Amino acid sequence: MNSRSRDLDPLAIAQLTLDTAPYLSCDDCFEQVDAHVDALLSGAAEILTPDFRAHLIGCAACRDEARSLIDLAGQDLGVDRETVLSRFERALASPERPSL
Amino acid sequence: MLTSMDEATPVTLVNRVAGAVPRADTDDWVTRLRFGPGRDEAISELHNLMLRAARHQIARMPQSHDLGWTRRDEIVHAAADEATAAVLSRLVHFEGRSRFTTWAYKFAILQTAVEVRRSAWRRRETDLTGLQEPVSAASGPEAQAEANDLIRAVNDAMDRVLTEHQRHVAVALLIEGVPIDVLAERLGSNRNALYKTLHDARVRLRRDLTTRGYLAVPRPEVTQ
Numbered sequence: 001m002n003s004r005s006r007d008l009d010p011l012a013i014a015q016l017t018l019d020t021a022p023y024l025s026c027d028d029c030f031e032q033v034d035a036h037v038d039a040l041l042s043g044a045a046e047i048l049t050p051d052f053r054a055h056l057i058g059c060a061a062c063r064d065e066a067r068s069l070i071d072l073a074g075q076d077l078g079v080d081r082e083t084v085l086s087r088f089e090r091a092l093a094s095p096e097r098p099s100l
Numbered sequence: 101m102l103t104s105m106d107e108a109t110p111v112t113l114v115n116r117v118a119g120a121v122p123r124a125d126t127d128d129w130v131t132r133l134r135f136g137p138g139r140d141e142a143i144s145e146l147h148n149l150m151l152r153a154a155r156h157q158i159a160r161m162p163q164s165h166d167l168g169w170t171r172r173d174e175i176v177h178a179a180a181d182e183a184t185a186a187v188l189s190r191l192v193h194f195e196g197r198s199r200f201t202t203w204a205y206k207f208a209i210l211q212t213a214v215e216v217r218r219s220a221w222r223r224r225e226t227d228l229t230g231l232q233e234p235v236s237a238a239s240g241p242e243a244q245a246e247a248n249d250l251i252r253a254v255n256d257a258m259d260r261v262l263t264e265h266q267r268h269v270a271v272a273l274l275i276e277g278v279p280i281d282v283l284a285e286r287l288g289s290n291r292n293a294l295y296k297t298l299h300d301a302r303v304r305l306r307r308d309l310t311t312r313g314y315l316a317v318p319r320p321e322v323t324q
Contacts, residue, residue, distance in 0.1 A: 006258070008251050008275065015274040016254060017306055017315060020299050026291045034198035034206050058302070059295050061280045065209050072156045072209070073202045
């Protein structure tokens with residue numbers, strides 16, 4: 001087969017080769033997102049489960065909606081917006097325990 | 101579009117969150133929405149809650165700004181209506197793993213986000229074979245040579261190890277930037293199925309590129 005010449009930029013290559021294991025479906029992500037958000041907001045949890053985290057990294061739509069949900073739910077609790085969002089980004093960035 | 105709610109959340113997550121959920125507000129919402137003379141008032145309050153979430157979501161999506169006030173308002177109200185109906189129909193499945201409001205918000209956020217993405221792309225043609233011109237970040241001849249080598253390797257892998265469907269989905273979502281809900285609508289599919297296709301495509305690409313020495317062999321993650 002002749003290889004198609006796609007001039008891929010670094011971002012596209014990173015996205016194409018992203019490690020999104022362990023697999024979690026969008027439906028299951030939707031099912032779990034509220035519990036994860038409240039756990040992060042309350043401090044009951046500081047990390048995301050590996051499959052949920054991998055899914056948010058790999059699915060831009062679910063990630064955007066999760067970010068929106070934690071922002072909105074955080075407003076109800078009077079939690080500082082920047083604090084909430086940075087906590088979410090740290091939980092996304094590393095599977096290890098983030099420093100809060 | 102709403103997703104199925106049949107799968108159980110892992111027990112570990114339930115246990116982790118259970119102690120953090122204030123029961124009074126949640127129980128009050130569920131009781132008022134299920135029974136009694138105050139049900140209509142509770143549904144009206146729920147609808148207001150869904151309007152708030154829909155407005156929150158649309159305000160944070162830059163692609164909504166070109167839709168115009170009228171269309172944005174239509175989306176907000178339609179999303180709030182659908183989300184209210186979805187919450188009521190799924191109330192029996194609510195298990196208190198989060199606050200009721202957090203659980204309910206996600207329906208309005210999903211409805212709004214999907215409709216904004218679709219509306220913003222409605223007049224655009226999705227040519228799955230067309231590709232955007234890239235912007236190379238490599239600087240210097242050596243870095244450029246390495247970048248070109250990787251680009252060739254990824255191109256080659258895409259042609260050899262992906263099915264035609266996987267290739268089309270990966271190109272549309274990751275190179276052309278077509279939102280997953282838009283692509284799903286145009287292919288007569290859904291977000292779930294397209295994400296699975298993308299996940300499988302990534303697994304194949306990673307396996308091939310790792311075997312050929314372009315990606316490092318992954319280290320097993322340490323569990324806590």
